[in-house]
Amino acid sequence: EHDDVTDNSVQSFYGFIDSDLTNAPSKVIRRNSASSSLTEQEVKVVVTNDGSQYRIITNADSSADGWYMDLPTTGERIAYNPITRDGRFVFITLIPDTDPCSAGGTSWLMEVNPFNGGQLTESPFDVNGDDKFNAGDKLEYNDNGTTKSSYVSGIKSNIGINTTPAVIDKSRSSEYKVLTGSIGSTETVLESKAVLSGRMSWQEIR
Numbered sequence: 001e002h003d004d005v006t007d008n009s010v011q012s013f014y015g016f017i018d019s020d021l022t023n024a025p026s027k028v029i030r031r032n033s034a035s036s037s038l039t040e041q042e043v044k045v046v047v048t049n050d051g052s053q054y055r056i057i058t059n060a061d062s063s064a065d066g067w068y069m070d071l072p073t074t075g076e077r078i079a080y081n082p083i084t085r086d087g088r089f090v091f092i093t094l095i096p097d098t099d100p101c102s103a104g105g106t107s108w109l110m111e112v113n114p115f116n117g118g119q120l121t122e123s124p125f126d127v128n129g130d131d132k133f134n135a136g137d138k139l140e141y142n143d144n145g146t147t148k149s150s151y152v153s154g155i156k157s158n159i160g161i162n163t164t165p166a167v168i169d170k171s172r173s174s175e176y177k178v179l180t181g182s183i184g185s186t187e188t189v190l191e192s193k194a195v196l197s198g199r200m201s202w203q204e205i206r
Helices: 002-006 021-029
Strands: 012-016 039-041 043-049 052-057 066-070 083-085 088-096 105-112 139-143 146-150 154-156 166-169 174-180 186-192
Touching: 043 139, 052 105, 052 139, 105 174
Parallel strands: 039 066
Antiparallel strands: 012 066, 043 052, 052 154, 083 088, 088 105, 105 154, 139 146, 166 174, 174 186
16 A cells, blocks of 8 residues: 555564464464563574675574564565475565655565574575585674674565565575566575475386
8 A cells, every 4th residue: 555655663474383373363462471472583683795685583492373573674564475485484575665656675585494483494595605505604793792603594685676586496405586676677596495306316126
C-alpha cells in the first residue's frame, strides 16, 4: 500500500513448530514476556568486506514452539515468500525508499537455520571469493570490546529491491542465487549447498 513506505514499525520474521498452529497468535503476544515460548534471534552486527555488506546473526538454542527475528533497519519488511532450500530458510527483506514514485530502496538476502532461525553451521556465501566454503569465509567483528569471527547470514543487495531468487545448480556442493533488482539489473550470488545432490555412490550388481 501507499502508506507502507512511511510505516516504520518493527517488522519480524517468525518460525513456528506446527504441532499446534491454532495457538500461534497467542505465542506472538507472549514473545517478549517472561513466559515466552519463542526463541529470539537477532542481527548482531553488519560487517563490510571487499565492498559488500554482510549480516552476522545470533544462534540461540531453539525452543519448543518456534522462534522470531526482528528486522533491524527502519522500514524493513518481508513481502515475498521465503523458500526452503537444502534444509535452510532463504528469504528476501526489502527496505523501501520513502519516495513512492522511486524505484529505489534495497534488500537483504538472508539464509538461516529453519529450526531455530539462527546462524548456519557452514558459510552460505563465498565471502572471500575463492570458490570455496570454509573457515576462510568467516568475518571478524567487535563484540563488546572482544574481536570474534563468525559465518555470515545475510548479504545486502547492490541492485535495489530484490524478489525471491531463482536457483541454478553449479556443482554438487554449490549453486547460484540469481536476483532481479528494482533498478533494472540482475545480481548472481555464489552459495554453498547444505546437502550434496546427485549420485553419492554406486555399486555394480552382477
